[in-house]
Amino acid sequence: MMFLGGAQTTQNTDKMATDIQSTRNFGLDNLKALLSIVIIILHVTVPYTNVSIPWYFEPELPNETLPINPIITFARNCGMPIFFMISGFFVPISYDKQGFNTFLWKKTKRLLIPAFTVWAICINITPYPMYHVWFLQWLFLFCLLYALFRLITKWRIEEGKKLELTIVILVGLFLIMCFFTLIIRQKYYINQFIIVFKIFSFEPAKMAQNFFAFYFGILARRFDWFTPKSKKLVIEIIAVIIVTFIIREIRITEENYIGSRLDAILETSYSLFQSLLVIWIFNKFINKSNRFVQSIAENSFGIYLFHLPILYFVQTYTKMYEFYFPLKLVLIILFAAATSYLISYLLRKIKFIRNFI
Numbered sequence: 001m002m003f004l005g006g007a008q009t010t011q012n013t014d015k016m017a018t019d020i021q022s023t024r025n026f027g028l029d030n031l032k033a034l035l036s037i038v039i040i041i042l043h044v045t046v047p048y049t050n051v052s053i054p055w056y057f058e059p060e061l062p063n064e065t066l067p068i069n070p071i072i073t074f075a076r077n078c079g080m081p082i083f084f085m086i087s088g089f090f091v092p093i094s095y096d097k098q099g100f101n102t103f104l105w106k107k108t109k110r111l112l113i114p115a116f117t118v119w120a121i122c123i124n125i126t127p128y129p130m131y132h133v134w135f136l137q138w139l140f141l142f143c144l145l146y147a148l149f150r151l152i153t154k155w156r157i158e159e160g161k162k163l164e165l166t167i168v169i170l171v172g173l174f175l176i177m178c179f180f181t182l183i184i185r186q187k188y189y190i191n192q193f194i195i196v197f198k199i200f201s202f203e204p205a206k207m208a209q210n211f212f213a214f215y216f217g218i219l220a221r222r223f224d225w226f227t228p229k230s231k232k233l234v235i236e237i238i239a240v241i242i243v244t245f246i247i248r249e250i251r252i253t254e255e256n257y258i259g260s261r262l263d264a265i266l267e268t269s270y271s272l273f274q275s276l277l278v279i280w281i282f283n284k285f286i287n288k289s290n291r292f293v294q295s296i297a298e299n300s301f302g303i304y305l306f307h308l309p310i311l312y313f314v315q316t317y318t319k320m321y322e323f324y325f326p327l328k329l330v331l332i333i334l335f336a337a338a339t340s341y342l343i344s345y346l347l348r349k350i351k352f353i354r355n356f357i
Helices: 002-023 026-048 069-125 134-153 167-184 204-223 231-248 257-285 291-298 300-318 325-347
Strands: 194-196 200-202
Touching (some): 026 257, 026 325, 069 204, 167 231, 204 257, 231 257, 291 300, 300 325
Antiparallel strands (some): 194 200
């Protein structure tokens, strides 16, 4: 009987695993895994460009430069909104299952505690704090606002209710986002970071697009907008991106009031529509996975937390080594990616720590 019971349990476990595999969104998993590596590449290469971002490291050897400013700009405009969208995508179900108190406690454990722990470690091992955990701080704030909204209004979109994503809805959300972006950018410009209490760091110019990317992810989960069904919508999104690109190539500059405001609108457009297109592509064409990619996706949070302190030491202590520059960058990227993944993987083996990362 014990043998039959064990066999039945094994069958049930296999069935549950199969059900999870069939319902899991591997497109988003694959995208998270890729973005984890992209962020490392971005942070490694930024010092070698003339993109004006406050940074912890400056190269000292001559001829160590990279003409990849457009790539860096694209990654920054597209990468973080995608992360906020994906994060928002999983929020409604978590809140439905957990309720207000449990939801906030778990977000505190998974966002604030790791953020402040890594921040505290960095201020003791580096000459100054590293504020890459700003994403976690703002993600917690967005989750808090969502939870308060649900608690106060008791309002919830019913499961299974559909609202077709159309170009009209996209343009409407885009115009709302542009309105708030223009208000904020009356005072703050891109790459201007604000430090509050020497703990919180944020870029006000990006607040509106990150906020709306997060809540767009919530709506996408409720209305099933990330399912790649409508080719017409994708064509419309691509058309908007092309038109935006053409307009920006007409040399819109920030040297006058109208040009700076138009540039803000177009940059915001890039943020929303490019993010949507990337997510659609992954859900449509890259929606299969394997254990290694899933492991990277599972450890993407830990990779994000640990990679920057590792990069600080690697780049600081190798900056005077003069050898083939592209190879040097590749080795730094591989070392930072492998080390941060390994640290995350090993720490997650500890049950207590796994509750936090």
